[in-house]
Amino acid sequence: MRIRGGIKSMSYYLWFRESIEDLERARKLVKLNDIKAAYFFLQQAIEKAFKGLLLKKLIFVKSHDISLLYDYISDEYKEFRNLPEEEVEMIKSLTIHYSASRYPDARIRFKIPEELYNDVNKVKRMIEIVEKILEFSKKLLEKDPKFGIDERGISIDEIISKYINRVRKFLNLACVIVFGSRSRGDWKPWSDVDIVVIVHEMNIKNFNELFKVLHEPLIEYRIYRVDEALQAIREGDPTLLLALFEGVVVYDDGIYNRLRDLFRKLWRVEVLLPNVAYKFIRNMSA
Structure with a gap:
């Protein structure tokens, strides 16, 4: 069919x-x-x-x-x-x-x-x-831009690449995951870019400085330290679970497999039709 x-x-x-x-x-x-x-x-x-x-x-x-x-x-x-x-x-x-x-x-x-x-x-x-x-x-x-274009016709892939290179200069970056419409393929040119940023250490203590580093028009970010991300998976943080399930990894220094394995150990996913929503159910044996 x-x-x-x-x-x-x-x-x-x-x-x-x-x-x-x-x-x-x-x-x-x-x-x-x-x-x-x-x-x-x-x-x-x-x-x-x-x-x-x-x-x-x-x-x-x-x-x-x-x-x-x-x-x-x-x-x-x-x-x-x-x-x-x-x-x-x-x-x-x-x-x-x-x-x-x-x-x-x-x-x-x-x-x-x-x-x-x-x-x-x-x-x-x-x-x-x-x-x-x-x-x-x-x-x-990969023939076309993986994450589409913005309203100016600029490749989102290019925007993300430049963003990662900039953030790496200021933060001890561990992993970046793109999720939401840009990873699913149902984006529009005006769609935000939802990303999860995971760092080893939060070197910047001042919030305003951190905002300047992470802020980018069109990008909606959620930042975690590695230990926070692991705890968030255990607690069922919906943003992180969704990113690990449907997201595309665009930067990884090796931590992603650890996050993914913990997610798979603790959670299973139920797809709800007809609108294709995801329900995360804790594995009782975990």
Whole structure:
């Protein structure tokens, strides 16, 4: 099923970020000789990358079928038509692994020989192809300014880059995350740029001096020290939870993974339809 429009709050970068993580999961599983599970995550990597690309065009296709997703992708992004046919057919063949890698009856139905899930060379070749497709997809996603333009037509990416370089001169910067409409893709030229700024130490004690450093027209910032950010995640600070869930990291000295891992340990996300709002629910086991 294909839906166009009405899904502007769905961040295409969330899908693409997950696709890269699924590829990494597949690599790790091959090292553990769990080839069945590796094929499942390779299928997921392609599915999520394609859905991310389609969401950028405000299209959502409710299907796990890579062939179907590819048909939509090649309509919306003509560049895909130039990919080698052999590679296209290989990624299309991943569809069956959505179920066959997990269910024995599906393997019988699709007539998949057990040897396939013992063939390390074949799965490694598939990893190479999936990695290539994801790199190709990433270039298409980044073809236009990631965060759009302002009312003057100036790239928001450029504004953010200059902002980070300026702030770094005055603050011991740890991480900057862009979230809200600019990360989701449903921005307007007059939309604010919502960011979370995380620092190791607040070197500036005077509020007026801090304001001068952080103030930038169009940018709405929220600043935390690292220890404050960790505590805010534990307490369920909605701004920080939203930034960690849907945001795009634009600067990181290594602290982001620690923040993200704590968020994933403590919280799960429920998507509320039809307007696509997020509800953060504390994991009871955490």
